[in-house]
Amino acid sequence: MIDMPDPGRVAGGPDETRVLLSGSYDHGGSTVRRAELRLYREGADASLGPYSLITSYVETDAGSVEMIYDEGYRGGSALEDAARFVSGCLGVSGLVERSLLALRQ
Secondary structure, three states: OOOOOOHHHHOOOOOEEEEEEEEEEEEOOEEEEEEEEEEEEEEEEOOOEEEEEEEEEEEEOOEEEEEEEEEEEOOOOHHHHHHHHHHHHHOHHHHHHHHHHHHHO
16 A cells, blocks of 8 residues: 555645655666655654654656655654665665555556
8 A cells, every 4th residue: 555645744845855866767667866755744742752754755757756654753863763774774775666656556
């Protein structure tokens, strides 16, 4: 299942972004131009801290797609933690592949 964010949640643009890939990269017959994580802060709780919506955004020759990557009370370094995980464990390729599947649907 592909989770697209409600347009109202991302309408104002991200509070922060982390570029994971830029340039021109061939992936399974598609050209990927950009992959990034985007952070949208959606309030805070006095005891739990900031509530974060983190999305992945991938731009290809077939179009672009923004999908929910994670959300919740993840602390002040939510975006950095997610970018580190994607880059080190999951791999940007997995994020790109998921995005290409969403574009093909």
